[in-house]
Amino acid sequence: MAQDSIGLSSDYQFWMQKLSVWKQASTLETQQDICLYLPQFQEFLRQMYEALKEMDSNTVIERFPTIGQLLAKTCRNPFVLAYDESQKILIWCLCCLINKDPQNSGESQLNSWTRGLLSRILAAFRSDIKEVDLFTQGLGYAPADYYPGLLKNMVLSLVSELRENHLNGFNTQSRMAPERVRSLSRVCVPLVTLPDFEPLVEALLTYHGQEPQEMLWPEFFDAVNEAFLLRKICLPVSAVLCLWLRHLPSLEKAVLHLFEKLVSSERNCLRRIECFMKDSLLSFPLQPEAACHPAIFRVVDEMFRYALLETEGAPEVLAAMQVFTRCFVEALEKENQQPKFALKTYFPYASPSLVMVLLQRPKDIPQGLWHRPLKRISEMLKEIVEDETQGSSGGPFESWFLLAHFGGWADIAAEQLLTSVGDAEPPEALLWLLAFSSSPGDGPQQRAQTMVEVKAVLSHLGRLLGSPTPSARDLLAAAGESGEGDPRPPACQQLTRRLLLNFLLWAPGGRAMARDVITLMARTDEIMHEIVGFLDQTLYRWDHLGVDAPGSRKLARELLAELRGQA
Amino acid sequence: MDSLLQHLERFSEVLAVSRTTHVSTWDAATVRRALQWARYLRHVHRRFGRHARIRKALERRLQNQWKQEGGSGPAPALGLTNFQALGHCDLLLSLRLLANRALGDAAFHYLLQELFPGPGVPGAEEGMLQDSLALLARRRAAVHMLRSGAYRENPVLQEDSLMKTQAELLLERLQEVGEAHAEGPGRFLSRLWEHLPHNNFLKVTAAALLLPPSSPRHQEEESELGSPRRAGEQGRELLHWLLGKSEVIAAFCRNLPAGLLTSVAGRHPEVSRVYLGLLTDWGRHLHYDLQKGIWIGTESYDVPWEELYGRFQSLCQAPPPLKDEVLTTLKSCKAQDGDFEVPGLSIWTDLLLALESGA
Numbered sequence: 001m002a003q004d005s006i007g008l009s010s011d012y013q014f015w016m017q018k019l020s021v022w023k024q025a026s027t028l029e030t031q032q033d034i035c036l037y038l039p040q041f042q043e044f045l046r047q048m049y050e051a052l053k054e055m056d057s058n059t060v061i062e063r064f065p066t067i068g069q070l071l072a073k074t075c076r077n078p079f080v081l082a083y084d085e086s087q088k089i090l091i092w093c094l095c096c097l098i099n100k101d102p103q104n105s106g107e108s109q110l111n112s113w114t115r116g117l118l119s120r121i122l123a124a125f126r127s128d129i130k131e132v133d134l135f136t137q138g139l140g141y142a143p144a145d146y147y148p149g150l151l152k153n154m155v156l157s158l159v160s161e162l163r164e165n166h167l168n169g170f171n172t173q174s175r176m177a178p179e180r181v182r183s184l185s186r187v188c189v190p191l192v193t194l195p196d197f198e199p200l201v202e203a204l205l206t207y208h209g210q211e212p213q214e215m216l217w218p219e220f221f222d223a224v225n226e227a228f229l230l231r232k233i234c235l236p237v238s239a240v241l242c243l244w245l246r247h248l249p250s251l252e253k254a255v256l257h258l259f260e261k262l263v264s265s266e267r268n269c270l271r272r273i274e275c276f277m278k279d280s281l282l283s284f285p286l287q288p289e290a291a292c293h294p295a296i297f298r299v300v301d302e303m304f305r306y307a308l309l310e311t312e313g314a315p316e317v318l319a320a321m322q323v324f325t326r327c328f329v330e331a332l333e334k335e336n337q338q339p340k341f342a343l344k345t346y347f348p349y350a351s352p353s354l355v356m357v358l359l360q361r362p363k364d365i366p367q368g369l370w371h372r373p374l375k376r377i378s379e380m381l382k383e384i385v386e387d388e389t390q391g392s393s394g395g396p397f398e399s400w401f402l403l404a405h406f407g408g409w410a411d412i413a414a415e416q417l418l419t420s421v422g423d424a425e426p427p428e429a430l431l432w433l434l435a436f437s438s439s440p441g442d443g444p445q446q447r448a449q450t451m452v453e454v455k456a457v458l459s460h461l462g463r464l465l466g467s468p469t470p471s472a473r474d475l476l477a478a479a480g481e482s483g484e485g486d487p488r489p490p491a492c493q494q495l496t497r498r499l500l501l502n503f504l505l506w507a508p509g510g511r512a513m514a515r516d517v518i519t520l521m522a523r524t525d526e527i528m529h530e531i532v533g534f535l536d537q538t539l540y541r542w543d544h545l546g547v548d549a550p551g552s553r554k555l556a557r558e559l560l561a562e563l564r565g566q567a
Numbered sequence: 568m569d570s571l572l573q574h575l576e577r578f579s580e581v582l583a584v585s586r587t588t589h590v591s592t593w594d595a596a597t598v599r600r601a602l603q604w605a606r607y608l609r610h611v612h613r614r615f616g617r618h619a620r621i622r623k624a625l626e627r628r629l630q631n632q633w634k635q636e637g638g639s640g641p642a643p644a645l646g647l648t649n650f651q652a653l654g655h656c657d658l659l660l661s662l663r664l665l666a667n668r669a670l671g672d673a674a675f676h677y678l679l680q681e682l683f684p685g686p687g688v689p690g691a692e693e694g695m696l697q698d699s700l701a702l703l704a705r706r707r708a709a710v711h712m713l714r715s716g717a718y719r720e721n722p723v724l725q726e727d728s729l730m731k732t733q734a735e736l737l738l739e740r741l742q743e744v745g746e747a748h749a750e751g752p753g754r755f756l757s758r759l760w761e762h763l764p765h766n767n768f769l770k771v772t773a774a775a776l777l778l779p780p781s782s783p784r785h786q787e788e789e790s791e792l793g794s795p796r797r798a799g800e801q802g803r804e805l806l807h808w809l810l811g812k813s814e815v816i817a818a819f820c821r822n823l824p825a826g827l828l829t830s831v832a833g834r835h836p837e838v839s840r841v842y843l844g845l846l847t848d849w850g851r852h853l854h855y856d857l858q859k860g861i862w863i864g865t866e867s868y869d870v871p872w873e874e875l876y877g878r879f880q881s882l883c884q885a886p887p888p889l890k891d892e893v894l895t896t897l898k899s900c901k902a903q904d905g906d907f908e909v910p911g912l913s914i915w916t917d918l919l920l921a922l923e924s925g926a
Contacts, residue, residue, distance in 0.1 A: 026715075053685065078715075081708035088701035095683050100676035111672055118679075119666050121704045131767035135733055138763045139740045140648070144662050146736055147706050153728035153735075154713050157721060184717035191709050 008051060011044055016066065019073040034079045035189045035219045041080060045089040052096040057110065060097060067097070068113065075117050083190035087121065094118050148196070155200050158184065162203040178215045181207065185220040192223045193232040205239040205246075214246060221247035229257050245295060255303045262320050270540040273316075274323045292331050294345040300324065301346075305401060315533050318404060325405040326544075329359060350402045354380045358406045363545050371427065374413050377403075378429035381436060386444060400440035408541055410437035417454075418502040421462040426455060439491035450492050457496055461503050469509065472516035475500065494530065497521060501534055505552045514559060528563070535560040568621070571611065572628055578604045579629070579647055582660055588669040595677035598664070602681055605657035612653035626650045630747030648743050658699050724770060724827050725777040733767075734775035738801040745804055752804040753811075760815060769819050772809060773827050776802055776835060810837055820845050821870070825881035832882065833889045843896050850875055850900075850914050862914055876921055883922055897922075 018037065022030050052060055052067075060067060074080055074090055081087045094114055102108040136146060161176045185204055191197045201224060209215050224243055227233040235243075244251035262273060304321045311317055328346075343355045357376050365373065381403065385396050403410065413430045420426070428451070435442070435450040442450065457479050464475060479500050488496075504510040504517060522528040535556050542553060581601050584590065593601075615621045629647050647656060661682055664670055670678070683697050721727040725734075744751035759768060780802075809816055820828060820842050832839035849870040853862040862872045882893045897919055904913035910920060 049685075078708045078711045082705060082712055085701070087704040087708065088697070091701065091704070092683055092685055095679045098672070098676050098679055100673050102672055108672075111675075112668075115668065115675065121707075122662065122665055122700055131764050132729055132733060134763055135767055135771060136736060138759055139736055141736055141740075142659075142662065144658075144703055146732055147703065147710060149735060150728060150732040151706050151710055151713075153731045154710065154718060157726065157728050158713070158717065180717050180719075187712045187716040191712070194705060194709060196706065196709070 008047055011047070012064065012070070015041065015044055016070055019070065019077070022077055023073075024076050025079045031079065031186055032219075034077070035186070035223075038079065038083045038086070038190055042084060042086045042089065045074075045086060045093065049089055049092045049096070052093055055096070057097050057099040057107070061110070068110075071097075072117060075121055079190050081121065082194075084193060091118065091121065151196050155196055159199050159203040162200075162207050178209055178211055181209060182215050182217060185216040189217070189219050189223045192220075192227045198233060198235070201233065202235060202239045205235070205242045216246070218247065221250050225250035225253055229254060241293065241296075245293070248299060251296060251299050252303065255300050259303075259307060259317070259320070262316050270319050270323065270536055271543075273319055274326075274540075292328070297328060297346050298348075308401065308404070315530075318407065319537070321405060322407045329361070332359075347402065349398050351380070351384065354384070354402070358402065358409065362408060362412060367547075370412055371416060371430070374409065374416065374433065375427065375429045377409055378413075378433040378436075382429075382432055385436065385440075396436075396440040400437065403437055407537075408545075410434060411537065411541055413437075414498055414502055415506075417458060418461075418499060418506055421458050421465065421503075426458050431455060434495060438495045439489070442491075446489075450489075450495070453488060453492055454495060454499070457499055461499070461507075465507060465509075469512075472513040472520055475503070475513060475517055476520055497527070497530065498534060501531065505538070505556055506549075511551075511555050514555060515562075518559070518563070532560065532563050535563070568624065571621070572624065574604065574607065574611075575625060575628055575647075578608055578656065582647060582656070582663070585660055585663040586667065590664065590667050590674075591669040591671060593670060593674050595674050598674050598678050599681070601660060601664075602657065602678075605660045608653050608656050612650065612656075616650075622650050625653070626746070630743065655699070657696055661696060661700065662703075724824070725774045725830065727774075730770060730774040731778070733771045734778055737771055737775050738778065738805070741801040741804055745801065752801070753808050756805070756808045757812070760812070765818060766822060769815075769823055770827075772805060772819065773823055773831050775805055776831050776838075778802070806835060806837065810841060816841055817845060825878045828878070829881045829885050829889070833885050839889055839892060843893065846875065846878060847896065847900055850918070853914055855911050855914075857911070860911075862917065876918060879918055879922060880925060 018033075018041075022034055025031050025034055051063075055063065064070075071090065071094060074086075081090070094117055097110060097114045099107050099111055102111055133143075136143065162181070164176075181204070184200075188197060188201060188204065192201055204216060204220070205224065207216075221243060224233070224235075225247070228235060228240065228243075244254070304317065304324070307317045308314070308321070343352050343359075347355050354377070357373055357380065360373055362370060362373075381399050385399050410433060413433045417426050417430050417434065431451040431454055432447070434454060435447045439447070439450065460479065461475075467474070479496050500517065500521070504514045518531060522531060539553070539556050539560065541547075542549065542556075547553075578601075581604065585601070611625075615625075626649060629649060629652075647653060647659075652659070661678070664675075664678055665682075682700065684694070718728075720729075724730055741752045741755065744755045809819065828842060832842050852866070852869050853864050853872060853875070855861075856863050863869075864871065879893065879897070883890055885893075897915055901907075901913055901915035901919060904915055907913050907916050910917050
């Protein structure tokens, strides 16, 4: 297309100039520059190939008279040849120049010249030591036969030099000078995805020199992280940990990568999110050594915090954070009984006693006694949140953020309220907790109002339990779901819906009217989405807690399947 | 079976021809046929890799070329040399054709189309060769970058990558040659000695004798050329030849650095014996110059005192039993000379004195 070719022409000029400056990549500055542009240059080569393959060799020369120079300069640049697929694309471009039936000496010469270049990249290897060439020829080996072996030996030799440096901590005569280590990390930038280089990459990541400052090139870390996230390299956990601890931007990129994937694919299915997180490379934060490392935990946690603020509490992010926290808690438990670091290192803004209570696993507590930790949590949070004179750090958001890590508690509170409806008065503590978790920003009066609303809904629902065959409309009326023009704030409506759904799952007559209720409730896509999310979260929680409620479970599963099928 | 062997023969011929100017007569059809045969043999390799009988028969046929006395010039004109090579015979053929300037333009054009079909053939048979070739180019660039960037020649010669690689190649060849013919290795090595620069050859030999012994070759293992297989056996062949050639072992002991020789002697007692014998021989050629107060030789090829001392010193730093052997030898030589304690009368006395004071 004309548009493309104009773009290509100007790119061509740009890269021609670049290549002239780069020459053979012998100075530090040129090497640095090249490493920055490697991916874009490869893309350019690809575009060139797409253009060239449509033309015959004469047209190529007409269209790009200096193509020969461009390709020749590229052939002389080892960084480009070493990167990813650039060498392959370059070869394809050269193939386009070959004329299968040259008519004149000019065309023949072009052929000859192109063949020379191809030969140079592919076939005519020469070590720069004459005796080695003679020797291998004498044995009857072509360079292509022994290059893989030679590379392997070179890598092994470098790895052992790096390791030796590491072991001889106090040896002043360390074998590898820091400048060499640095230049080695530079050389590795285009080569991190070459399988032969894996041991070297690993050795560099785990290398600790004598110098206080970081000797490895930052572009090296970037390149490794990119390759790792795209699954083009396999690294052990220890090496990845080193990568992330030495170069925080890499960890940040990794978590962002995870967020992107989550937001785009796994909506509304906690189990899949969990599997995804555990299976993906990003499960590395969740592996015991990594998750328990305070620096890593804090960085990931911070990113969750910002993500929640940016997305105003998007359910996917919340869900991901809850999964992350769960895996973290599991990891903590695996660390015998005494964690290596105090809880304060993981949650510096929170009161340790609150964290201790939140960390408790409901699974370890008999179901009948769940109200006790719930009450504690509620009281402690209330104290922090409503005590403005103390100037608690971060205000209600911090407390809410902490609670959100352990999302299960709020859900359990809702369930508890429902299952004991009709008995005694609903405990204030539970009401407070529920109101707080759904709307942390409320002032004390607003919250009190919400609590009153919820109490009202609960008492209506309690009365419905007694009636023989409640209808869907009755239920909705009881809940104050009046359809359009609901005066209550959205968070309160959400809370009401949650209570209703819980009721449907637990009440004996719930099954009969479930579908009707849901149909009436789901006035918008967003609400439908929310309902599906609720069902999914509930089932997920029940599975993990081992809640024994076969009827409710069955209903929830059925509803979830139906609603998902409709979507 | 017969047709398989015939195929093999024909392809070996084709492979041999592919390096010569004879390819100028090839057209696109010929290239296509050659590549097809290569692909067929690769398929054979994959299918019959575990089939011991067929594999053996194929290998025997391939080893025939080692039996021929031909060997005109230093480099044997090799085609396929073992069964493993069948696994990438298409790569071998392609590289030769790509480098051969005699191949006509039309045939070359066809070759490129076959080898580099372009993007969009992931994982398919046709794509594999393309990827292998690209990988070669990439590895070459990697070696280049390492050498010009961070790589330094290892002062410990036997650990230097280039040396190690050459040593591994040598042993690998020796194994193939040895399998073809019992006398093979000896003759092969002699021929190498005649045609190759001695210095490098000796260093490689030393490095080969110091390679770690490895486990026996696994039959289904893809052989990466250059990896040591049965280093122990070929090492013995090499050693046997070395010790049998007085000219070679003399040059070996004379020209290689002291530290390297000490390592070799430490590993191979037969070498230490010959080495010590030569050292004592060289020592006897020196006489004491009363005026200058030093031991000197008369001929230009005599080993000077410093060098002699350096070598003995290195040997004495080796762990026992070598160290003990050396001291015993020196002491017995000293005794033969008359067991003098005064310097200037017996070189052995002086050496021992110097070693003791130096130690």
